[in-house]
Amino acid sequence: MTTQTLTAPAPRTPLQEFWHYFSSNKGAVAGLFFICIICFMALFADWVAPHSPSDQVRDALLLPPAWLEGGNWAYVLGTDDVGRDILSRLIHGARLSLSVGLVAVTASLGMGILLGLLAGFCKGVVDTIIMRIVDIMLAMPSLLLAIAIVAVLGPSIVNAALAISIVSLPHYVRLTRAATMAEMSRDYVTSSRVIGAGPLRLMFICILPNCLAPLIVQATLGFSSAILDMAALGFLGLGAQPPTPEWGSMLANALQFVQRAWWVVTFPGLMILITVLAFNLMGDGLRDALDPKLKH
Amino acid sequence: MFQFIFRRLSLVIPTFIGITLLTFTLIRLIPGDPIEVMAGERGVSAERHAELSAQLGFDQPLYVQYFRYVGGVLQGDLGNSLITKEPVLSEFLTLFPATIELAVCAAIFAILIGLPAGIFAAVKRGTILDHSVMTFSLTGYSMPIFWWALLLMLVFSVTLGWTPVSGRIDVVFWIDDVTGFMLVDSLLSDEEGAFSSAVSHLILPSIVLGTIPMAVIARMTRSSMLEVLSEDYIRTARSKGIAPWRVIVIHALRNALIPVITVIGLQVGILLSGAILTETVFAWPGIGKWLIESIGRRDYPVVQGGILIVATIIIVVNLLVDIAYGVVNPRIRHSR
Amino acid sequence: MSLLKLENLSVSFGNFRAVDNISYQVDEGEVLGIVGESGSGKSVSSLSVMGLIDYPGKVSADKLSFDGQDLLSMPETQRRKLTGSEIAMIFQDPMTSLNPCFTVGYQIIEALKTHQGGSKKELRQRAIDLLTQVGIPAPETRLSAYPHQLSGGMSQRVMIAIAIACNPRLLIADEPTTALDVTIQAQIIDLLIDLQRTKKMGLVLITHDLALVAEVAQRVIVMYAGQIVESGPASEVFSQPKHPYTQALLASLPESAAGKSRLDALSGVVPGMYDRPQGCLLSPRCPYATEHCHNVAPENQGPIGRQVKCHTPLDEMGRPAA
Numbered sequence A: 001m002t003t004q005t006l007t008a009p010a011p012r013t014p015l016q017e018f019w020h021y022f023s024s025n026k027g028a029v030a031g032l033f034f035i036c037i038i039c040f041m042a043l044f045a046d047w048v049a050p051h052s053p054s055d056q057v058r059d060a061l062l063l064p065p066a067w068l069e070g071g072n073w074a075y076v077l078g079t080d081d082v083g084r085d086i087l088s089r090l091i092h093g094a095r096l097s098l099s100v101g102l103v104a105v106t107a108s109l110g111m112g113i114l115l116g117l118l119a120g121f122c123k124g125v126v127d128t129i130i131m132r133i134v135d136i137m138l139a140m141p142s143l144l145l146a147i148a149i150v151a152v153l154g155p156s157i158v159n160a161a162l163a164i165s166i167v168s169l170p171h172y173v174r175l176t177r178a179a180t181m182a183e184m185s186r187d188y189v190t191s192s193r194v195i196g197a198g199p200l201r202l203m204f205i206c207i208l209p210n211c212l213a214p215l216i217v218q219a220t221l222g223f224s225s226a227i228l229d230m231a232a233l234g235f236l237g238l239g240a241q242p243p244t245p246e247w248g249s250m251l252a253n254a255l256q257f258v259q260r261a262w263w264v265v266t267f268p269g270l271m272i273l274i275t276v277l278a279f280n281l282m283g284d285g286l287r288d289a290l291d292p293k294l295k296h
Numbered sequence B: 001m002f003q004f005i006f007r008r009l010s011l012v013i014p015t016f017i018g019i020t021l022l023t024f025t026l027i028r029l030i031p032g033d034p035i036e037v038m039a040g041e042r043g044v045s046a047e048r049h050a051e052l053s054a055q056l057g058f059d060q061p062l063y064v065q066y067f068r069y070v071g072g073v074l075q076g077d078l079g080n081s082l083i084t085k086e087p088v089l090s091e092f093l094t095l096f097p098a099t100i101e102l103a104v105c106a107a108i109f110a111i112l113i114g115l116p117a118g119i120f121a122a123v124k125r126g127t128i129l130d131h132s133v134m135t136f137s138l139t140g141y142s143m144p145i146f147w148w149a150l151l152l153m154l155v156f157s158v159t160l161g162w163t164p165v166s167g168r169i170d171v172v173f174w175i176d177d178v179t180g181f182m183l184v185d186s187l188l189s190d191e192e193g194a195f196s197s198a199v200s201h202l203i204l205p206s207i208v209l210g211t212i213p214m215a216v217i218a219r220m221t222r223s224s225m226l227e228v229l230s231e232d233y234i235r236t237a238r239s240k241g242i243a244p245w246r247v248i249v250i251h252a253l254r255n256a257l258i259p260v261i262t263v264i265g266l267q268v269g270i271l272l273s274g275a276i277l278t279e280t281v282f283a284w285p286g287i288g289k290w291l292i293e294s295i296g297r298r299d300y301p302v303v304q305g306g307i308l309i310v311a312t313i314i315i316v317v318n319l320l321v322d323i324a325y326g327v328v329n330p331r332i333r334h335s336r
Numbered sequence C: 001m002s003l004l005k006l007e008n009l010s011v012s013f014g015n016f017r018a019v020d021n022i023s024y025q026v027d028e029g030e031v032l033g034i035v036g037e038s039g040s041g042k043s044v045s046s047l048s049v050m051g052l053i054d055y056p057g058k059v060s061a062d063k064l065s066f067d068g069q070d071l072l073s074m075p076e077t078q079r080r081k082l083t084g085s086e087i088a089m090i091f092q093d094p095m096t097s098l099n100p101c102f103t104v105g106y107q108i109i110e111a112l113k114t115h116q117g118g119s120k121k122e123l124r125q126r127a128i129d130l131l132t133q134v135g136i137p138a139p140e141t142r143l144s145a146y147p148h149q150l151s152g153g154m155s156q157r158v159m160i161a162i163a164i165a166c167n168p169r170l171l172i173a174d175e176p177t178t179a180l181d182v183t184i185q186a187q188i189i190d191l192l193i194d195l196q197r198t199k200k201m202g203l204v205l206i207t208h209d210l211a212l213v214a215e216v217a218q219r220v221i222v223m224y225a226g227q228i229v230e231s232g233p234a235s236e237v238f239s240q241p242k243h244p245y246t247q248a249l250l251a252s253l254p255e256s257a258a259g260k261s262r263l264d265a266l267s268g269v270v271p272g273m274y275d276r277p278q279g280c281l282l283s284p285r286c287p288y289a290t291e292h293c294h295n296v297a298p299e300n301q302g303p304i305g306r307q308v309k310c311h312t313p314l315d316e317m318g319r320p321a322a
Helices: A014-023 A026-043 A086-122 A124-139 A142-153 A157-184 A187-195 A199-235 A262-290 B002-028 B034-042 B046-056 B062-074 B088-123 B128-141 B145-159 B182-188 B194-229 B232-239 B244-282 B287-296 B300-328 B330-335 C042-050 C076-082 C104-115 C120-133 C152-163 C182-199 C210-216 C234-239 C244-251 C291-295
Strands: C002-013 C016-027 C031-035 C057-060 C063-066 C087-090 C170-174 C202-207 C219-224 C227-233
Touching (some): A026 A262, A086 A124, A124 B300, A142 B002, A199 A262, A199 B145, A199 B244, B034 B046, B088 B128, B088 B182, B088 B300, B128 B194, B145 B194, B244 B300, B287 B300, C016 C227, C031 C210, C042 C063, C104 C152, C170 C182, C219 C244, C227 C244
Antiparallel strands (some): C002 C016, C219 C227
């Protein structure tokens, strides 16, 4: 009797496996690619941008994009009403949007994890109090709450970032709490508790790493909503103040140019749309790749 | 069923208390003395300051202030606007119909497009139709709607001239305010063309405001339908020899709608906050524009009252959605 | 005259053949047992008879006929008239097979209305009759019950009521008792067999339960990895298995292990999409496999009605032929 040798495929490392699933989603890869470009632009804005974002060229007001009649290749996407290069402002705006996103996501992720772990771990009164607050915050539309916070603190980019991180906090708390509660009932947590692991060790070493997948996905999606909310606040005049090159505030007084200079209106919004879309695409891809169960 | 409603109702009360606490504290977080802030740059004399302070109850301990505030709120007293001196509630009530009109039209647009799109995408899974629905809906979901408003305005109002740029109705019409809903009022008035003018003013804002809810509904419907279509009872239904459309519409959709209804309910929050942006762009005289202008004018009682009312509306709608959920889903109705 | 006839039916999902060239027939009033492990293609083959295989699954067959009518070539609408009325099916898990949003009455009446029609009152009365037939107490009140208010056994009775609503001539029962409590299992099988005898239905009984098949089926089909490895009269197949797989299945029954400390079981698992062996599909697990078995797939051997797919069918002593 001979033994049949079946060639089993070599097991992949977790990273390879992740990449295998992630890269099978073309949208997610496109999103990642665009995010890389944006990050590059943001990091090296001073070198990439052809002009300074605040340089006002008096003899080039409302210049159309270069490929149109009257355009100038020195100002590829045209200029705004005070003669600033739109492309340069967009590139510098990327820096602002990404850093606000980063700050907001990091802050709310950190706070959210802490509160969520606490709620899920302690249960009882602590849990009830935290979750009630979260419910109240979720009852308010995030933009409205952000507007309220900025209205009180005064419009500025820092306050806007603060407002956005407060507003997105509930999602992280809920996710972390749900994941913590699920993990708490697992045997491995019980066993490490039996061994004598302290609550801090249990929370951060045992439980947290197992809750990371949904949090990573939520953080990616949080980036997109942070950028979107930031732009909305900027548009309403509650975020970055002029002349800061922020995508939303570039549109703040665009209404008056709808009739005569479409490029002033079009490009900043397109930039916001594509960036937000890229983060959403990547978030969807991450969700599918990290945990198929998360697809509802 | 009554018990079920009662339970849901009792959960709402702590949330409402929380929101009053929030709006109460928010105003007290304004840096500096509230009366100085309210008085603006002109400043205020010492006696006037004391007088106002007593009048507004700022000399009382905080908890007394809070209970006074809640007591007022429960009687419909949300304070007066600093600018117009009008009660906040009555200002709100005159502006609210405009926002409802816009939000309802946006919701109808979102449901009419989003629901069928999601169903088709699920039924034709993996086809070009599915992929394009998903691409469009993700794009809609990522849309900065203030820009979307500007863009649509640029194309349809400015370039093509099909729709008016802003407002609720053409200035040539003078419509009596009967219900507050322009569509109804313009029909009630005898002015010729008033109704079509009102409709044409509504189209772009509704599309803009409905875009994100539409995308969310389409995505949710699709994933919910996909899940339901793979259920055993769908196989049972098909094994009875029922026509495919009947399997989808009667057996699958009813079950798939359960999570979708929740999502549609959650869109009320998105609609109301989206209204802030949409109304600002289209100069639509609703509560969104009112709130933003009040923030600009530092009219704090209006901001405080407006946020409280909007949050309350959202809670109430969410409660209604919860109850509707119980009606559609027999399991919930019976088990609790 | 055979009621249902399959010739070389295959069902493939992409490159994977879940059902691989199977042929069998069911006669009127006959009970056919189909046995095999999970993943052997039992359910998929019966779903293809019902026309319930969805994209990307593809059904192909030389012949798939019911009562002389070709099921594959007939238009969709005509085929739907047969499914649910002439051919009916009940499924494995009764708790998930009823639509949670509709009452029991609605779901039974829907089947009646689709194929037979009638006034509201008539339909209701017939639904009550059906519930009585399947042994549900207080049928009038049960009509307005929702599926989540029923136990598993009750749900399966309702499923049976739906299936027999239009007096089908062929009933396919796909593991009808697997998801139920042991005490309920016997009741449901008794009910099925009773109905089959009184209504003279053909019954295809798909199951893991060899003892059950031996008891109620006239003929039996043993499936392995999408293929029929042995078929024949139930008494013969079980007393004198000719295929090593059937032999192993029987040896794994607790009854045959009397006096032994361990049950006999085949090592390994049914081959899936990626590890399909080259020759006989059982060869990696077969205790009698030869070099020939590993390289060449066997053909069916033996007379029609008692076939076996093996190079070296077992003899009366249960040993492979030379």
